[in-house]
Amino acid sequence: IRYVEGQGWHDAKVVPRGPLSIDPASTVLHYGQEIFEGLKAYRGKNGDITLFRPGANAARFAASARRLAMAELPEDLFMGAIENLLKVDRDWVPQGSDQSLYLRPFMISNEVFLGVKRANEYLFVLLASPVGAYFSSGCVSVWVSDEYTRAAIGGTGEAKCGGNYASSLVPQQEAAEKGCDQVLFLDARERRYVDEMGGMNVMFVHKDGSVVTPPLSGAILRGITRDSLLKLGRKMGLTMREEPIAIDDVFAGAASGEIVEAFACGTAAVVSPIGSFHRASGDEARFGDGKTAGPVALRLREALSNVQRGEAEDSFHWVHHVTV
């Protein structure tokens, strides 16, 4: 779908995947006006195709557009793009546990203009690909990045824009060099508090069973999975808290037994248990044997996936049925 100031959104079409033609002076190539979303379409046992909270993705996409001074795509066009794509061939959505069709809506500014200002032309594209589980098995190991941060308060951390991910590539590479699967970012100001991971939010379970996650500071992404777990957990009778978490307390808490589990959460990762955190000092914060998922993470994962797959009561009206 294209947007031109004064003409609005137009020219929606579904085409086979192929190269986009971009003028070398398109503003996105120079100033990085690119935003995206990630969501999944599931096919239930009865063949129904569902989306999980797509309105939340549409709203976050619009918020990202505002932060990057880009045109906003109205929610009905966001939803219409998904439905029109699924209509072409509903067999694209795979069936089976852990299987889904990953949807990647994105938008770039493609005005031909060299200058740092709000652009007048945009291109919205929706890509789709079948996916399985994000992490093959077991627990993930996490490298705490103390040199690099992802976003500062007042920056673009809350927006889902390509630039945030560009800055996380080197720390992610560093994590891999240290033998870890993922990177954990600390706050940019003090390098003291836990922010989030490369593509997931993070939660910790205390020995009293309460679950804590960092508050929405403006620097972390407003994860839809994070929000869903806070609500679902409370409904399940768990104490779910949003509080600043000092990284030193994570290492001390793991050692003393005060913190008994940690897990990552996001659309791709759903709920992925964390076995251990590692940092430059050589310290390790390990939960159990570092390989076995904790019971609270498993309970939350099961509860969330059951709602997402239409196998549990949808008391929050999160499941959107696609009629194609």
Ligand code: PMP
């Ligand atoms: N943080 C970051 C940096 C992410 O890329 C993602 C994935 N979108 C998340 C958190 C989790 O967000 P959600 O639950 O909406 O997928």
